[in-house]
Every structure is written in structure tokens, then in C-alpha cells.
Amino acid sequence: MIRLVLGVAVVGGAAAVPLVADNYLLRLGTMLAMYAVLAQSWNIIGGYAGYPSFATAAFFGLGAYAGALLQGAGAPMPLAWAFACVVAAAFAALLGSAILHLKGHYFAIASLVVAEVLLEITTSWTSLTGGGMGLNLPILRIPVDAQARLFYWSMLALAVASFVMAWLVARGRIGFALRCIKQNEDAAAMVGIDTTFTKVVAFVLSALFVGGAGAMYASWVFYIEPPDVYAVLTSVKPIVMTLLGGAGTLFGPIIGAVLFLIMEETVWRTFLSVHAAVLGLIIVALIFFLPHGVLGLVKRRRPAAPTAGHGSAGQEPANRGGGA
Amino acid sequence: MSTLQLTGVTRRFGGLTAVDDVTMTIEPGEIVGLIGPNGAGKTTIVNLVTGVFKPSTGTIRFDGRRIDGRKPHQISRLGVARTYQVVQPFPDMTVLENVMAPATFAARAPGVQAARTAAMECLEFVGLAPSQGLLASELTLAGRKRLELAKSLAMHPKVLLLDEVNAGLNPAEIDTALELIRAISARGVTIVIIEHLMKVVLSLCSRILVLHHGALIAEGSPQAITRDERVIRAYLGDRYADRTTAAGGANGHG
Ligand SMILES: Nc1ncnc2c1ncn2[C@@H]1O[C@H](COP(=O)(O)OP(=O)(O)O)[C@@H](O)[C@H]1O
Numbered sequence A: 001m002i003r004l005v006l007g008v009a010v011v012g013g014a015a016a017v018p019l020v021a022d023n024y025l026l027r028l029g030t031m032l033a034m035y036a037v038l039a040q041s042w043n044i045i046g047g048y049a050g051y052p053s054f055a056t057a058a059f060f061g062l063g064a065y066a067g068a069l070l071q072g073a074g075a076p077m078p079l080a081w082a083f084a085c086v087v088a089a090a091f092a093a094l095l096g097s098a099i100l101h102l103k104g105h106y107f108a109i110a111s112l113v114v115a116e117v118l119l120e121i122t123t124s125w126t127s128l129t130g131g132g133m134g135l136n137l138p139i140l141r142i143p144v145d146a147q148a149r150l151f152y153w154s155m156l157a158l159a160v161a162s163f164v165m166a167w168l169v170a171r172g173r174i175g176f177a178l179r180c181i182k183q184n185e186d187a188a189a190m191v192g193i194d195t196t197f198t199k200v201v202a203f204v205l206s207a208l209f210v211g212g213a214g215a216m217y218a219s220w221v222f223y224i225e226p227p228d229v230y231a232v233l234t235s236v237k238p239i240v241m242t243l244l245g246g247a248g249t250l251f252g253p254i255i256g257a258v259l260f261l262i263m264e265e266t267v268w269r270t271f272l273s274v275h276a277a278v279l280g281l282i283i284v285a286l287i288f289f290l291p292h293g294v295l296g297l298v299k300r301r302r303p304a305a306p307t308a309g310h311g312s313a314g315q316e317p318a319n320r321g322g323g324a
Numbered sequence B: 001m002s003t004l005q006l007t008g009v010t011r012r013f014g015g016l017t018a019v020d021d022v023t024m025t026i027e028p029g030e031i032v033g034l035i036g037p038n039g040a041g042k043t044t045i046v047n048l049v050t051g052v053f054k055p056s057t058g059t060i061r062f063d064g065r066r067i068d069g070r071k072p073h074q075i076s077r078l079g080v081a082r083t084y085q086v087v088q089p090f091p092d093m094t095v096l097e098n099v100m101a102p103a104t105f106a107a108r109a110p111g112v113q114a115a116r117t118a119a120m121e122c123l124e125f126v127g128l129a130p131s132q133g134l135l136a137s138e139l140t141l142a143g144r145k146r147l148e149l150a151k152s153l154a155m156h157p158k159v160l161l162l163d164e165v166n167a168g169l170n171p172a173e174i175d176t177a178l179e180l181i182r183a184i185s186a187r188g189v190t191i192v193i194i195e196h197l198m199k200v201v202l203s204l205c206s207r208i209l210v211l212h213h214g215a216l217i218a219e220g221s222p223q224a225i226t227r228d229e230r231v232i233r234a235y236l237g238d239r240y241a242d243r244t245t246a247a248g249g250a251n252g253h254g
């Protein structure tokens, strides 16, 4: 109950930000919400299931183009966004069925290649996508301030939706199944988990709102081109954020998104040219020095509970590693 | 109806025939020993029955139903449980959570609370209840073997395949494990036990199957098996067998 009140207060506070913030801050807020969507989504396949997916950019770009094309055909913006979610999710179901039997590096590389392939297809399919020239979206006929607020609130709503999804996953059977798969996939199958199906569901969930975020991004910036929406960095950033905050936790991705955005806005502006290399170094450093993210530093291991009996049975599986 | 029925089951890995035309049946409520030298194909049979591998040829039935070709999670949900020769815990989960997993997924407990209650019962049964809050990786080897047992029990199995559950345990721990296995059997669970220690097999099993180079070479009561010439050859080498034969100690057995 307290947590619910707290959650409502935080979301309400975030929703009230446009009352006090200028457009620069609103832009940052929109970016933050978008990052939170990407990180929260990646956390499901990467954090809970332990499959290092680099497919975020593919889902994002696919969503951006799906939404842009539908809007270009005259559909209202919310419909285009919802359509983009569905397209990304359907694509993830197919892709997941094809590559989720791969493990570790093999899966990572296969998922990385997908965005490249989509980029090539999008670039060469000029008649549909405008190719390398990019695609213009319909201009919104409302004042600039109103636009800034609209996209901020929309992206915030998507971030809240991602959080609720992650919460449902974390506390549900599927989250438990994913943690089993992450720790020992063979044993997971042996205790009755349909590992293939569970992984595909996780992959679909990790794509759903990323597709929506891509479409929202397209509507927001009015113009998209393949290298922009299929950028490798779009796959890498959510990984860094999630590892930074704490993979496989509910709040890790959000904390990571905040920290990442702060760093991006302050430090890295000066390093724009070495951006990718810096990110690579950070990933390596994170894996070596901060394997459980910032949350791992805060959250000390609970004392071993060597007490017998049902009453003292302690924590639910859903709560462990759930940041709760 | 037999609990398990393997008919002409062969499994090849490349050029190697790990299991060679094995036909065997396990009846409800039995404790059957499956023995044979290292590399005889015992673990492969467990992997075939539990769906980890598909037979190259042959059929496997459980309670009359064909199960060869089904996936491990489907077979485990039917009530076929196994323990691993090399223990396979979920290392970063607590002991309790480890056992809640099969209760949740294989036995389909209706909720978290039901899964926990079922898991606690299994932990108490194997004597691990005091360690419920430890991480699985913190258990001793004996503890992890018992965790394997508790996990397989939480699946509400009809048949339990125990793959060298006693390997690496000291004599006192083995005695405890034997008691446990008897108690599990007393609950009506059919048990196939793979063992190296003859003492264990002889004291537990009503029937023993002997595997050598993937093929079933003998089958019978513990007394008959210990006198079977081919078994003695397989285990102790030809010279020993010849000597005992010469002394009139061995007896062919079909
Ligand atoms: N996955 C596999 N791939 C290739 N060969 C295997 C595989 N599993 C088992 N084998 C081979 O099959 C034979 C039987 O192995 P196994 O069933 O583990 O024997 P046991 O459990 O009786 O010691 C061995 O020669 C082993 O090397």
C-alpha cells in the first residue's frame, strides 16, 4: 500500500514537471523516459533471462518506421504508436524463435546483426521508406511548448507502462521461470519450465514498448533516417544503463537511466567522437568492478536464515533481486 | 501397465553407440538398480527417458504413453523426475526457492503460497529445512545431493531416476541417503537407481539391470546378478571371471 502511494506520488510528480520546467529540461525528461523504457525492456531478456540481447536498435528502428509509415498514411499518432508496439512484438516473436536457442556470445552476435540487416533493407527499399533520404513525418499543428509537453507525457506514460510490465514479470511465474533459466537452463527444463516458450515471451516483452518508443521518437523529431533509428548505440546504451543500475532488478534500469543521462549530458558531450569507445570501456569496467550494479552496492546480502518452519519461510521468489 | 517401457532403444553419438538396442521395463513401485562400468550408457538412458536426447531408434513409454520425442519439460510434468550425476542447482537462489521451482512448474502449484508449502514439506522430508534460507551454492556436496532429491520430490514424480546420488558421500551420509530412498519408495514412487556401490544396490533393489558398452547384458535378482559370469567379466575383467568359473562359482544367466 505504502509502495503504491509512493509510486503514484513519484509518477504524479514527474507528470507535473512541465509546470516548472523549460523546454530544455522537458527534452531531457523525454529522453530519460525513453531511456527508461529501453533499459526496462532490455532488463527482461538481458537481466532476468540472462540473454545478452543487442536487438534493441532493431525493435526501435522497426517501431520508428512502422509508426512513421502509418502516420504518413494518415493514421492518428496514438494508433501509429500502438501499431509500432505490435510490429516490434511480432518481429521479436519470429526472431526469438529463430535465435533464442543460441547462447552467450552467439546469441549476442546474432541479435547484433539483426539491426544491421534491417538498416540495409530499410535503406534499399526506397519506394516504401524513402531509403537513405529518410522519412518526414506529418507536422503537428500545435505550439512548440504544447508539443514538448505532449511528448514528455506520452514517453512518461510508456515508461510507466514498461515499469508495470517489469513489475508483473518480476513478481509472476514468468519472472521466476526466467531466473531459473538464467541460472541453469537444463535444470530449468527439468523442473517443468517450457524454456523455449518462456524465452520467446521474454523477448517479445523486451520488444513491445521499445517499438512504441521508436514510433514516439519518430513523431517527436519529425524526421527519421536509417542510421539514426538503427544505431548500434541504441542497443548498447540500455545495456550500460541496466548494468549500471543493477541487472535483474526492478529499479536498476531506472536508476541506471538517470545516471547515464546525467553522464551523457555532462561528461560525454566533450567526448562525442570517442563515444562508442568510451561506452565499451564502461561496459567492461561495469562487468568487472560492479557486477550487480549500483543497487548491488546498497543491497547487502540478507543474513542467512537458518530457521525451520513454514512461518519463517522468508521471502517470495519474486521479491528476491526485485529491488523490493 | 509398466511404469517405464523401453523397446529397442538405441542412441548414437556420431560413430559411438552409447545405448545399444536396450529393451527393459520398470513396474510400478519397484526399486530397480541400473549398474555398469563407467561409460556403459547409464546416464544416457536417463537422458533419453527424460527427453534430453531423442533415441536414434526405439520407443519409450511411460504409463503406456509414448514419451520419446517429447521435450524435457513435458516429460517432467507427466511425473518423471531425475537427479543429476553432477548436481544442477540454481546456485543464486535459496534452497527453498530451488525446491519451489519444480513445485511451481512441474507440479503446477496454484500459487506462491502453495508452492512454498509443498517445497517446505519436501525440504523437511530430506532434512534440509534448517538450510532453507541458504543459497544453494552455499550447501555442502551432501547438502546439494539432498537438494536434488528434494527438487525431484517436489515434482510429485511417479518415477524417480537417481543418477549416482551417493557418489562422493561418506558412509554416514550414504546411510542417511539410503533411508531417504526407502522412504521415498514407501510413498509409492517407482525408483530407478544408478549406482557404483554394490552395497547400496544390493541392499535396496529387488531387481538389477546390467549395462555394458550400451547393451543390457544381464537382468535379475541381486543374488543372481552377483553370480552372473558376464557381469563379473564386465566388472572385474576376463581373468577374474575365468578363475571363478574354474572354481565353479559362476553361473550363466539369461
Ligand atoms: N552428449 C554426448 N555426446 C557424445 N557422446 C556422449 C554424450 N553423452 C554421453 N556420451 C558418450 O556415451 C557413452 C556413455 O556415457 P554415459 O551414459 O555418460 O555413461 P555412464 O553414465 O554409464 O558412465 C560414453 O562413451 C560417453 O562418452
Ligand SMILES: [Mg+2]
Pocket: B042, B043, B044, B085
Ligand atoms: Mg553416468
